[in-house]
Amino acid sequence: MNHKEKLIHYLKEKGYSKNSFYERTGLSQGFLDRGKSLGVDNASTILKAYPDLNIFWFIMGEGNMIVSPDALNNISSKDIRNDVFVKSILQLVENTLKGKLDELENVLYLILADLKAKDAISETTKELSKTNKDLSK
Numbered sequence: 001m002n003h004k005e006k007l008i009h010y011l012k013e014k015g016y017s018k019n020s021f022y023e024r025t026g027l028s029q030g031f032l033d034r035g036k037s038l039g040v041d042n043a044s045t046i047l048k049a050y051p052d053l054n055i056f057w058f059i060m061g062e063g064n065m066i067v068s069p070d071a072l073n074n075i076s077s078k079d080i081r082n083d084v085f086v087k088s089i090l091q092l093v094e095n096t097l098k099g100k101l102d103e104l105e106n107v108l109y110l111i112l113a114d115l116k117a118k119d120a121i122s123e124t125t126k127e128l129s130k131t132n133k134d135l136s137k
Contacts, residue, residue, distance in 0.1 A: 002036045003058065007046065010053055010065055025049045040090045059093045 001009065011021055022029055025045050038046070047055055056063045 001061075003038045003043070004032055004036055006058055006061075006065075007038075007053075008032055010050070010058075013065065014050075040094060043090050055089060059090065 007021075008018075011018065016024075018032055019029075021027070021032065027042060027045065031042075043059070047053060047058070052067045054063050054065055054067045057065045
C-alpha cells in the first residue's frame, strides 16, 4: 500500500469520512484521490491531526496502524503535535529512502555499463567473424 492507501484504510477503520478528513487537516478536497505522493508537509499535517495514527506504520509499514491510548498517554500531546518533532522523523525517513534510491541508481548504472560492454564485445566479435570470413575467401 502506498501512503494514501494506508491513510484511506486508517480513515475507514476509524469511521472517518473523507470530508471530515479534509475539514480536520485543511487539505484540499480530492487530495486523497489524486496522485500517490503525500509530501513531508502534508504528512506532518496529517499526523498532527490524527495523533493515534502510528507514524512508523504509516511511513515504514511497521507495527500497528493505531497507537494505543496507553502509549499516547505516555507521550505528551505537545510532543506528538510538535511540528519540529514530526518533520524531523519524516526527514529522517526521507533521507534514508533517498540513500537507498541513490544506492539503487548506482547499481543500475553499473548494470547499464556492463550491458554496454557486453554489446561492444558482441559487436566486435561479429566484426572479427565477418573479417575472418572475408579473409578466408
